[in-house]
Amino acid sequence: MRTHLILTAMLLGAVAFTASAQSIVNGFFSGKGHGAVALSYSAEHYDNVFLVPNEVKGVPIFREVSVNSVSVFATYGVTDRLEASLTLPYITARGNADPAVLEGLGFENERKGLQDLSLALKYLAYRLNVGAGRLDVAVSAGLRTPVGNYRVDEGLQSILAIGNRATAVTSLALLHWQSAMGLFVTAQGGYSVRSGEVPDAWVGELKAGYAHRAFYVDVWYAGQRSTGGVNILGEGFTGFFPATDVTFTRAGLSAFVPVVGGLGLSGGVSKYLTGRNVGEATGFYGGVVYNF
Amino acid sequence: MLSVKKYLLLSGLIAALWSLPACQKEEAPLPSIAAIAVTNPDFSTLEDAAVLGGVAAVLSNPNPNDPQGAYTVFAPNNAAFARLGLNSGADLRVLQPAFLTSTLLYHVSGGNLRGDRLTNGASSASALGPTRRVVVRGSDRYLNGSKILATDVAASNGTVHVIDKVLLATGADIVQSALALRDAKVFVGPELSFLVEAVLYAELADALTAKPGSPSFTVFAPTDAAFRQLGQDLGVPLKVPADIRKLPKDVVTNVLLNHVVADGGKFNPEMNAGSIMPLGGTPLTIGAFANGVVTVRGKGNDAAANMVIPDVQTTNGVVHVIDRVLLP
Numbered sequence: 001m002r003t004h005l006i007l008t009a010m011l012l013g014a015v016a017f018t019a020s021a022q023s024i025v026n027g028f029f030s031g032k033g034h035g036a037v038a039l040s041y042s043a044e045h046y047d048n049v050f051l052v053p054n055e056v057k058g059v060p061i062f063r064e065v066s067v068n069s070v071s072v073f074a075t076y077g078v079t080d081r082l083e084a085s086l087t088l089p090y091i092t093a094r095g096n097a098d099p100a101v102l103e104g105l106g107f108e109n110e111r112k113g114l115q116d117l118s119l120a121l122k123y124l125a126y127r128l129n130v131g132a133g134r135l136d137v138a139v140s141a142g143l144r145t146p147v148g149n150y151r152v153d154e155g156l157q158s159i160l161a162i163g164n165r166a167t168a169v170t171s172l173a174l175l176h177w178q179s180a181m182g183l184f185v186t187a188q189g190g191y192s193v194r195s196g197e198v199p200d201a202w203v204g205e206l207k208a209g210y211a212h213r214a215f216y217v218d219v220w221y222a223g224q225r226s227t228g229g230v231n232i233l234g235e236g237f238t239g240f241f242p243a244t245d246v247t248f249t250r251a252g253l254s255a256f257v258p259v260v261g262g263l264g265l266s267g268g269v270s271k272y273l274t275g276r277n278v279g280e281a282t283g284f285y286g287g288v289v290y291n292f
Numbered sequence: 293m294l295s296v297k298k299y300l301l302l303s304g305l306i307a308a309l310w311s312l313p314a315c316q317k318e319e320a321p322l323p324s325i326a327a328i329a330v331t332n333p334d335f336s337t338l339e340d341a342a343v344l345g346g347v348a349a350v351l352s353n354p355n356p357n358d359p360q361g362a363y364t365v366f367a368p369n370n371a372a373f374a375r376l377g378l379n380s381g382a383d384l385r386v387l388q389p390a391f392l393t394s395t396l397l398y399h400v401s402g403g404n405l406r407g408d409r410l411t412n413g414a415s416s417a418s419a420l421g422p423t424r425r426v427v428v429r430g431s432d433r434y435l436n437g438s439k440i441l442a443t444d445v446a447a448s449n450g451t452v453h454v455i456d457k458v459l460l461a462t463g464a465d466i467v468q469s470a471l472a473l474r475d476a477k478v479f480v481g482p483e484l485s486f487l488v489e490a491v492l493y494a495e496l497a498d499a500l501t502a503k504p505g506s507p508s509f510t511v512f513a514p515t516d517a518a519f520r521q522l523g524q525d526l527g528v529p530l531k532v533p534a535d536i537r538k539l540p541k542d543v544v545t546n547v548l549l550n551h552v553v554a555d556g557g558k559f560n561p562e563m564n565a566g567s568i569m570p571l572g573g574t575p576l577t578i579g580a581f582a583n584g585v586v587t588v589r590g591k592g593n594d595a596a597a598n599m600v601i602p603d604v605q606t607t608n609g610v611v612h613v614i615d616r617v618l619l620p
Contacts, residue, residue, distance in 0.1 A: 053323055056331040061343055061381075100382035104344050104389070156343060233327040233352040235448065 023205050023222070024073070024087050025120050025140045027176025027186030035076035040266070040287025042069050046279035050248070050272070052231040055280065061107065062095025062159055065279060069115075073287075081124040088147065091115045091162040111160040114148030122174070133179040140172040140190070155239040164242040166198035182211045184218075192224075197243040199229035209254075216256040223249040232277045248275035262291040322448040325365050326351040337373040340381030345393040347400075354449045355402055362450035364405040364416075366424075366435055368458045376458060376601060391478045394420050398461045398605075404451045407443025410435070422461045422605055429561040429581075435459065436610075437559040437603025439584055457584060461605035465502035466511055467491065469606045484613070486519035489533035494545040500552070502608035508557040509609035512576075512588055514617045515600055522617045546572055550590055550620045557609035560585045560602050574620040588612075592619030 030036070047064035049056045059065050071089040078084055092112035102109060120142035128135040145167040152161045172190035189204035202225045209218025229245030230236035237244070252270030259265060267286040272278065326348050329335040342348045354361025370379075378384055384392060397420040405416055412428035416435075427434040434440065438457035445452035462469035462478075470491065473484040491497050500509065514522075516533075523530025528539065536544060549572035563586045567575040579587035579596050587596035597616035604611040 051323075051327055051331060053321065054327070054331040057333060058336070060330055060339065098380065098382040100385045101340060101344065104381075104385050156348070231327075233324050233330055233348065234321070235324065235353055237324075237349060237352040239349045 023142075023170075023172065023188060023203060024085050024118050025122050025142065025172055025174065025188065026207065027136060027138065027174055027178075027184065027188070029080065029083050029122075029124055029136075029138075030075060030077035032077045032080045034292060035074065036289055036291045038071075038073045038266070038287050038289040040071050040073065040285055042071070042283055042285035043067070044270075044279075044281040044283030046272075046281040048280040049232075050275035050278050050280055052234060052245075052276050059095065059159065059279065061101065061105070061156055062097045062109070064096045065160065066094045067162075067281070067283075068092045068094075071287075083122045085120045085122070086118060088117045089115050090148075093160040093162050095160050105156070107154075107157045109160075111150065111157075111162055113150040113162060115146070115150065115163045116144050117147045118142060118144040120170075130177070132181075133177060133183075136174070136176040136178075138174040138176065140170075140174065140188075142168075142170040142172070144168040144170070152242050153240065158239075158241045161241060164194075164198050164246075166194040166196055166242065168192050168194045168198075170203065172203075178211075184209055184211060197240065199226040199243070199245060201226045201246070214257070217254070219251070219253050221249065221251045223247075226276075229277075244277040246276070246278055248278045249273045256289070264289045264291070322446055324352045324449050325363060325447045325452055328445060328447055328452055329367065334369045335367060337370050337378060337380065337384070338367055341373070341384055341392060341396060344381065344384055344389065345396045346389075347393065347396050351400075351449070358402045360404060362402070362404045363419075364401045364403065364451045364453070366399045366438065366440075366453050366455045366459060367445075368399070368438070368455050369441070372438070372455060372457050378458075386479050386481070388477055388480060394463065395458065395460060398422065398424075398459050405453075406451065407440075407453060410440060410443065410453070418459075418461070420461060421463055422607070424459065424461075424605070427559060427561045432561075434559070434561040434584075436605060437561060437584065439561075457603065459605075460601065460603065462607075464606060465608045466500045466509065466606050466611060467497050468501075469604070469611060470513065483516060484513055485533040486516050486530065486536055487513055489536045490519075490544050490548055493537050494541060494548050496545070496548055500608070502606075506608060507554050510553040510555055510558045510563075511609060511611045512551040512597065512618060513611050513613045514551070514597070515613060515615060518597075518614065518616050546620055547617065548572075550574060550576070550618050557606075559610055560599070560612070570618075572620050576618060588614065588618065590618030590620060 044067045047059060049059055069089040069091040071087055073087040075085040095109045097109055120140055122138055122140040124136055124138050126137040146165045150162050152158050152165045170190055170192040172188050174188040176186045178184035186207045192201045192203050194200055205220060205222035207218050207220040225247045226245040230243055232244055250270055250272045252268055254268035256264055256266040266289055269284045271282045272280050329339045329342055355363045398418045400419040401416055410426045410433055414426040415423045417423045424435050432439055436459055438455040438459055440453055441456055442454040470484045470488045472478055474482050474488040476482045519530050529535060550570050552571045553568055563578050565578055565580045568578055570576055574591050577589045585599040585602050587598055589596035597614040599612055600615050601613035
């Protein structure tokens, strides 16, 4: 099933980005009984940080930070209109601080572990034929919660924290248009309620691409805007990073090629464009996908 | 079936949701003092010092003890730290953490101290306790021995002035300050050990101890390396501080008194080329004021001593650590 293979691949565009609270939901549906499992690797790096009001060159203490993750991702069509997805990353964050500075502070250059499990359900509310294409309207509810025992309360050491330890409930609305030729545009937006001191956030993503029998490609633009929170080194900052306002926009490109049978390869690049209290990271990912 | 109206409504809703993250928030506020230090590449050593000294979070927030929530910080740039051989956060590890923190506090005061109030003779109490004084020399202004390079950098929680030397204060008198250095309470390794031994041997500790009504001094304090070098030059083995006691006591006393001037305690910008009279009674020659410091030479020296750590404020004077013993 051509569309099945390609559409499943599209689900994977977001796989590598879950480490940064990116949406694991997209505009496509696999169909009842179908789905995919993927294993992916991602690498991000930054040496600049978007502070408020100015950007800082050189990450405080750690100079530069590399974040690598290995993620499992699965999606399954419960019915033709209902899709369930999950992802779980194992993340390693490494800094490049001077060992003497680390010793003085009692810090380390690495933090790693299992991060957060994300689950999402997506429901196709309307399907509308528009000319030669069609328009889908869907809604989604997601839950994300820490499963690893990583820490976020280690003061400035937590610049390397691999997550924020919040449990988040995210509601999304999605509009997805695709032409008979394979062009598509997906817009999604919603609100994420977070536990503890982590501020809630509006989240959104716009994606456009082309899906063909032999390949798939998309470009995307996504963002998050915290509804509160403090600025790093600003009023109210105590060294507890989960309480910070994490706002950003980022863009990227994803691609997928089927290889043999149900197997295919996916890959992509991403970059933060603007932000508050977040690293100006550039990254790439690659993964192996099995469709069924 | 979705009506066109509903379609438009939903499209609009989703477009609005999507565009939210891209919105700019209200106009960006001023950076905090801590953020200024972190984002300005010329303050990278100060940034490391603030982190290691544990004051980064404090200087991110309003001053709880000031009605305006303000601090004033005299911020040494990287060159200021480099003068002390401190070129990076790693180098700061030669300082004891408690001394690093108290040194940082000596650069901080409560409230907004505007640049136009930094006039000759003005003084300002520091968060550490000791006051600092403004010295005007020519067209330049100094705080203690540190030249003020820029004033009135506005921060959300106060004001920053940039200085070219790290301000140093011990919060103790000359004798206790020297003992703290000897006992490795300032640097992680001992310093001024020979000098302290000499002061004890010559029984000058009492004269240099702060007491009600006692005078204040300018003290030139030779490093341990300076004493070892002197031993080599004279052919006398000065390998450990106790070796000082192999020298005649009156000679040691005379040499020591050649390092102490009863002038109330002068910072470098307050000293001029020419002669000054130490307690020993043989004039010292002060060299030209250049790059914020002078040199000092004893009558018996063939070369002038340089300032290794200039302008250390104590409770009964100013100590300048120098690289040569001043011989009468």
